[in-house]
Amino acid sequence: MSRTLSELQELIFDTLNDDVTLRTLLGGTGRVKYAGVQNKAEYPVVTYQVIAEMDNAYNADSPQASIISSRVVIQTFVNNTSPLTAAAIDDRIYALFNGQALSNTDVKVFSCYRVKRDEVYDYNVKVWVITSSYNIVNTNA
Amino acid sequence: MIKISITGIEQLQKKLDNLVNTELPKMLREALDEAAIETLQTMQLNTPIDTGLLLESEKIIEPTPLSRAIGPDKDPAYYAWWVEAGHHTVSGSWVPGQFYVQRTYVEIEPRIKQIFRNKLAQTKI
Numbered sequence: 001m002s003r004t005l006s007e008l009q010e011l012i013f014d015t016l017n018d019d020v021t022l023r024t025l026l027g028g029t030g031r032v033k034y035a036g037v038q039n040k041a042e043y044p045v046v047t048y049q050v051i052a053e054m055d056n057a058y059n060a061d062s063p064q065a066s067i068i069s070s071r072v073v074i075q076t077f078v079n080n081t082s083p084l085t086a087a088a089i090d091d092r093i094y095a096l097f098n099g100q101a102l103s104n105t106d107v108k109v110f111s112c113y114r115v116k117r118d119e120v121y122d123y124n125v126k127v128w129v130i131t132s133s134y135n136i137v138n139t140n141a
Numbered sequence: 142m143i144k145i146s147i148t149g150i151e152q153l154q155k156k157l158d159n160l161v162n163t164e165l166p167k168m169l170r171e172a173l174d175e176a177a178i179e180t181l182q183t184m185q186l187n188t189p190i191d192t193g194l195l196l197e198s199e200k201i202i203e204p205t206p207l208s209r210a211i212g213p214d215k216d217p218a219y220y221a222w223w224v225e226a227g228h229h230t231v232s233g234s235w236v237p238g239q240f241y242v243q244r245t246y247v248e249i250e251p252r253i254k255q256i257f258r259n260k261l262a263q264t265k266i
Contacts (some may be wrong), residue, residue, distance in 0.1 A: 035227075035238075036237055043207060047237070049237070049240075051240040052240075052243070052247040052248065053246050053250070054243040054247055054248065069247070071240075071243060071244070071247045073238070073240055073243070075226075075227065075238075076186045076233070116232075116243070118226060120226070122228075122229050124229060124231075124233075125233050127227045127229065129226075129227070131227075131238070133227050133243060
């Protein structure tokens with residue numbers, strides 16, 4: 001694995017944070033956070049984390065052996081009784097990631113697709129939580 | 142007139158019957174069991190431990206001829222989903238998910254394919 005984890009995290013953050021449409025849906029800046037630093041005072045908010053990384057199967061045929069399959073979880077939190085805003089935010093994230101050949105100066109994405117989506121309404125705090133998981137096959141740029 | 146005679150059809154039929162009715166179901170059952178055990182072991186390594194109840198509740202559930210399901214028993218580990226995907230505490234703060242089930246899947250998937258390849262290669266025709 002020649003690129004670092006933080007370089008992939010930077011690509012994910014920039015993709016979410018730099019999108020004007022998503023920023024509008026979230027109601028401003030500062031609404032995209034790494035999963036570990038979110039707190040209750042910030043809704044709506046989108047969090048991201050890389051939960052697993054594996055060497056890609058094609059590395060057996062590659063002298064560089066630098067292709068990585070990364071599993072990324074992006075969660076949307078909206079404190080609204082209606083699910084529509086959370087769904088709109090998650091739909092925008094889907095448009096930004098699914099099938100997109102993302103890249104920056106350090107990371108190049110070969111394929112990116114959503115593998116899982118769960119939608120839960122937490123009655124205690126009245127917050128919609130949508131959890132989308134993406135498989136991102138990537139390497140160093 | 143050309144006359145073509147084929148011999149051994151009955152033996153071939155017997156071998157194919159044996160393959161379909163005996164060898165393939167046996168291979169499938171063995172591969173599923175082996176994959177299920179390795180998946181459970183990997184999940185146990187990934188499971189976060191607080192009281193240990195979640196870890197102890199994990200088992201192979203709902204076995205069918207064509208599938209195995211591996212995961213925590215919701216009774217007593219009713220909170221398994223909250224550990225996986227995250228949850229709000231009583232005070233309203235958010236505890237991020239551990240995603241240990243999803244991590245297990247990512248890690249074990251190549252191994253499951255390998256198990257089925259190996260079993261298929263060992264199957265007698």
